[in-house]
Amino acid sequence: MNDMVIEAENLTKVYRMGEVDVQALCGVSMQVKRGEAIAIMGPSGSGKSTLMNILGCLDRPTGGSYMLDGEKVSGLNDDQLASIRNRKIGFVFQSFNLLQRTSALANVELPLSYSSQGNDGYKRAEEALKAVGLEKRMKHRPAELSGGEQQRVAIARALVNDPAILMADEPTGNLDSKAGQEIMNILLSLNRERNTTLIIITHDPKIGEQTQRIIHIQDGSIEANPL
Amino acid sequence: MKIRRLLIQTFASLGSNKLRTGLTVLGIVIGVAAVIAMLSIGQGAQNSITSSINSIGSNILFVSAGSGARFFGGGGANANRNIKSLTMSDVQALMNSFQAPAIQSVAPVLQGNTSVSANGQKTNTTVFGVTPIYASMRNEQVAEGSFFNDQQVNIHARVAVVGPDLATTLFGRTTNLTGQTIRINGQSFTIIGVLQSKGGTSIGSSDNQVIIPLTTARDRVLRRTGNTVDTIYVQAVNAQSVSEASAQISDIMRLRHKVQVGQEDFTVFSQQDILQTATNITGILTIFLGGIAAISLLVGGIGIMNIMLVSVAERTREIGLRKAVGARNRDILLQFLIESSFLSLMGGLIGILLGWLISLIIKSIASASGTALNPAVSWNAVLLATLFSAAVGLFFGIYPARRAARLEPVEALRYE
Numbered sequence: 001m002n003d004m005v006i007e008a009e010n011l012t013k014v015y016r017m018g019e020v021d022v023q024a025l026c027g028v029s030m031q032v033k034r035g036e037a038i039a040i041m042g043p044s045g046s047g048k049s050t051l052m053n054i055l056g057c058l059d060r061p062t063g064g065s066y067m068l069d070g071e072k073v074s075g076l077n078d079d080q081l082a083s084i085r086n087r088k089i090g091f092v093f094q095s096f097n098l099l100q101r102t103s104a105l106a107n108v109e110l111p112l113s114y115s116s117q118g119n120d121g122y123k124r125a126e127e128a129l130k131a132v133g134l135e136k137r138m139k140h141r142p143a144e145l146s147g148g149e150q151q152r153v154a155i156a157r158a159l160v161n162d163p164a165i166l167m168a169d170e171p172t173g174n175l176d177s178k179a180g181q182e183i184m185n186i187l188l189s190l191n192r193e194r195n196t197t198l199i200i201i202t203h204d205p206k207i208g209e210q211t212q213r214i215i216h217i218q219d220g221s222i223e224a225n226p227l
Numbered sequence: 228m229k230i231r232r233l234l235i236q237t238f239a240s241l242g243s244n245k246l247r248t249g250l251t252v253l254g255i256v257i258g259v260a261a262v263i264a265m266l267s268i269g270q271g272a273q274n275s276i277t278s279s280i281n282s283i284g285s286n287i288l289f290v291s292a293g294s295g296a297r298f299f300g301g302g303g304a305n306a307n308r309n310i311k312s313l314t315m316s317d318v319q320a321l322m323n324s325f326q327a328p329a330i331q332s333v334a335p336v337l338q339g340n341t342s343v344s345a346n347g348q349k350t351n352t353t354v355f356g357v358t359p360i361y362a363s364m365r366n367e368q369v370a371e372g373s374f375f376n377d378q379q380v381n382i383h384a385r386v387a388v389v390g391p392d393l394a395t396t397l398f399g400r401t402t403n404l405t406g407q408t409i410r411i412n413g414q415s416f417t418i419i420g421v422l423q424s425k426g427g428t429s430i431g432s433s434d435n436q437v438i439i440p441l442t443t444a445r446d447r448v449l450r451r452t453g454n455t456v457d458t459i460y461v462q463a464v465n466a467q468s469v470s471e472a473s474a475q476i477s478d479i480m481r482l483r484h485k486v487q488v489g490q491e492d493f494t495v496f497s498q499q500d501i502l503q504t505a506t507n508i509t510g511i512l513t514i515f516l517g518g519i520a521a522i523s524l525l526v527g528g529i530g531i532m533n534i535m536l537v538s539v540a541e542r543t544r545e546i547g548l549r550k551a552v553g554a555r556n557r558d559i560l561l562q563f564l565i566e567s568s569f570l571s572l573m574g575g576l577i578g579i580l581l582g583w584l585i586s587l588i589i590k591s592i593a594s595a596s597g598t599a600l601n602p603a604v605s606w607n608a609v610l611l612a613t614l615f616s617a618a619v620g621l622f623f624g625i626y627p628a629r630r631a632a633r634l635e636p637v638e639a640l641r642y643e
Contacts, residue, residue: 097547
C-alpha cells in the first residue's frame with residue numbers, strides 16, 4: 001500500500017482578477033506521509049491558503065496533479081470532491097465555523113448527515129466529543145462554550161468521519177496562548193494516537209516548530225522542504 | 228441525507244427567526260385564505276342559484292309573448308312589431324296530446340305586483356293567478372289548508388294561498404291562518420292555504436307570494452282584457468323530452484300565430500337554459516374572484532423568495548461549512564427547497580383553515596341579512612390551494628436554493 005497520503009506534482013493556481021491573471025501557486029510539488037504532522041508556514045499573501053484549499057479539495061488547481069490517499073483528485077467534479085472531503089478530510093478553521101443554533105453534539109453530527117454510513121451517528125459523535133474532552137458539554141450550544149471549547153467541538157466534528165487528514169487553518173488564531181496550546185496538544189495527540197495525518201497552516205513559528213516538518217511557502221513556491 | 232435530519236434542520240433554522248418566518252408565512256396564509264374564501268363564495272352562489280332554479284319545478288318550459296330579441300331588450304331587425312298576446316286558446320292548443328305528445332301538462336299564469344294588506348299590515352308582493360295544475364307543476368305543497376280546485380277557478384272564487392314569508396310579514400305567524408281575510412289590491416280574499424317554505428330566494432317562486440285563481444286574478448286583481456295570459460308554464464313528460472317539447476310548442480304556436488320561423492312573436496325557454504346561463508355566469512364570477520385571490524398568493528410567493536434570498540446571504544458561511552464537511556450541491560439545494568416549501572405549505576394549511584373560517588363568517592352574515600348564500604368549501608378548492616401553495620414555495624424557492632447550492636466553498640467560507 002502506498003504510504004503517501006498527499007502526492008502533489010507541480011500544482012499551479014491562477015486567479016483571474018478582472019483583466020489581470022494572478023499567479024497564486026507556481027508549481028508546488030510536495031509529499032506527505034501517512035501519520036505525519038506538518039506545518040505550512042508563510043506570510044499572508046504567500047499562497048498558503050490557496051495551497052490548503054487545493055490540498056483540502058475545496059478548490060481545484062489550474063494545473064498539476066494531486067493524489068490524495070491513493071485517489072486521483074484533479075479532474076473530479078463538485079459532487080465527487082464533496083464526497084472526498086466528507087470521507088478523507090477533517091477541517092478545523094480559525095473562526096470555528098460552528099452552527100450557532102444547534103448543540104455541540106448536533107454540530108459534530110453534521111458531517112455524518114452527508115455521509116452514506118450507518119445509523120450509529122449519535123454514538124460516533126459522542127465518542128468524538130469524548131476524544132476532545134467535552135463529554136460533559138455535549139448539549140451546550142456554541143455560545144455557551146469558551147473559545148477553546150468551541151475549537152474542540154470543531155476538532156471533534158473534523159474527527160467524526162475518521163478522516164485520513166486533519167487540516168487545520170490557523171487553529172489557534174482566535175485563541176489566547178493557553179487555550180491555543182491546549183488545542184495544539186489535542187491535535188498532536190490525535191496525530192500520535194490515531195495516526196491521523198495533521199497539516200497545520202499557520203504563521204506562528206511557535207506552533208510550527210511543534211510539528212515534525214515545516215513547509216515554508218513564499219510567493220506561491222515552496223522555499224525549503226527538508227524531508 | 229436522512230429526511231428526519233433535514234426536517235430537524237428546517238425547524239431549527241426557521242425557528243431561529245420566528246417573527247420573520249411568521250410574516251413570510253402570513254403572506255401565503257392571506258393568499259390561500261383569499262383563494263379558498265373566494266372559491267367557496269362562488270361555489271355557494273352557484274349552489275343557491277342552481278337550487279333556486281330547480282325549485283321552480285322539474286322539466287319546466289316557459290312560453291312568453293314577444294321575441295327573444297325583444298325579451299332581452301335587443302329589438303333587432305327580426306323583432307316582430309305585431310305581437311299577439313298569449314291566450315287561453317294557445318293553452319288549449321298546447322294541451323293537445325296528439326300534436327304535442329312530449330307535453331305533460333300546461334298551466335296558464337297571470338303575474339303581477341300588487342299591494343296586499345291584512346291584520347293592519349300592508350306590503351307589496353307578487354300575485355300569481357293560476358289553475359290548480361300549477362301547484363303540482365311547481366311542486367308547491369301546502370303546509371296548512373289546501374290549494375284551490377278547478378271549481379273554485381270556474382266560479383271566480385275569492386280565495387288565496389299565501390307563501391310563508393308573506394304570512395309572517397302580515398300575521399307574524401305561518402299557522403292557523405285558514406279562514407283569515409286578506410286584501411289583495413283592495414279586494415278581500417279568504418285564505419284557504421299556506422304554502423310550505425321552499426327556502427332561498429328563488430327566481431319567481433319566492434316564499435313571499437300569494438296565489439289566487441286565474442279567473443279571479445284576471446277580473447279583480449291584475450285586470451287583463453279578454454282571455455290573455457302572461458306566461459304559459461309547460462311541463463315536459465320527462466327530462467329527455469324537454470327539447471322535443473320545446474320544438475312542439477314552437478310548431479303549434481307558429482301555426483296559431485301565423486308566423487314564419489325566425490319571425491316568432493313568442494319565446495320558449497326551458498329551465499335548463501336558465502340553469503346553463505346561470506352556471507356560466509357564476510363560473511365566470513368564481514374564476515374572476517379566484518384569479519384576484521391568486522394574485523395575492525403570488526405576492527406571498529415573492530415574499531418567500533425575498534426571505535429565502537436574505538436567508539441564503541446570511542448563511543453563506545454555514546453553506547460553505549456544510550460543503551467543506553461533504554454536502555453536495557443537491558444537499559444544499561434540497562435543504563433550502565424544503566425550507567421554502569415548508570413555509571408555503573404551512574401557510575397553505577393555515578390559509579385553508581382561515582379561508583374556511585372566512586366562508587363560515589360570510590355564511591352567517593348572509594343568513595343574518597336574509598340572503599341565501601351558503602359558501603361551500605369544496606375539496607377541490609382545498610386540494611387546489613394546497614397544490615398551488617406548495618408549487619409557489621417550490622417555484623419561488625428554486626432560485627434562492629440554486630444560488631445557495633452554486634456557492635463556491637472557498638468563497639462561502641471566506642464570506643463575512
